[in-house]
Amino acid sequence: MTRSARRTRRTLQVAGAASAALLALSACSSSDDSSSDTSDKSDSSASASSSDKLSGTVTVFAAASLKESFTTLGKEFEKEHPGAKVTFSFGGSDSLAASITGGAPADVFASASPKTMAIVTGKKDNATEPVTFVRNQLEIAALPGNPDKVSSLKDLTKSGLKVVLCDKAVPCGAAAQKALEASKLKLTPVSYEQDVKAALNKVVLKEADAAVVYKTDVHAAGDKVEGVEFPESAKAINDYPIALLKGSKNAETAKAFMALVRSAEGQKVLTEAGFLKP
Structure with missing residues (x-):
């Protein structure tokens, strides 16, 4: 084989190897992109699924002074969870407590004082342990x-x-x-x-x-x-406790609403309305 021929053959071999390497890199990149797309879609799907799984109606009995703040938070909650709905009954805490102990259907009770909350929690198995979420003056x-x-x-x-x-x-x-x-x-x-x-x-x-x-x-x-x-x-500052009622028909969604109330977002709405932090 002449020197010129051998040189041509080596050139073709190098070119072939380079082409093969480029194909391999392209295949890996394609695979990685596909994997990334699948992962992103999976994460997005999981997030949507997590947001959409809360559904049904949550009935909240709340002190009259919470009307504006809770109405705002209720709308935010429904926006975040399209399958859920929050309904409210606002009034004097003592009257609401009496209604709950009298059998009125509700999922959450937010009272304007520990004393009126105790009317409900004092009854065996009526509610979970109440937590103070704001104060008022x-x-x-x-x-x-x-x-x-x-x-x-x-x-x-x-x-x-x-x-x-x-x-x-x-x-x-x-x-x-x-x-x-x-x-x-x-x-x-x-x-x-x-x-x-x-x-x-x-x-x-x-x-x-x-x-x-x-x-x-x-x-x-x-x-x-x-x-x-x-x-x-x-x-004479009042602590405001909130509790999940054990007779709740929609406990998971009710807990999520309570979590919103206590979250940074919820606290921002409440403090802007004039409430004091717990």
């Missing part, structure tokens, strides 16, 4: 512009001033009584209301000059009332 709701110049809890005892309080059995009413006792003040309201929203509404409708409610309710009312802080409220 009292504030005076005065008429817009504060025409009566209310600047303290003592000012509510002025003659002729129409003041509304929550019923003493309701957490906001019990807290108001505690603040009044701490101040050694006596106050006779024109009415006792069954929940904090009803007390606030008396001022909104100008049927009363002032009411002792929660900071969160003053915040929710916007310019319909004027809030007046008072130092004695620091001695």
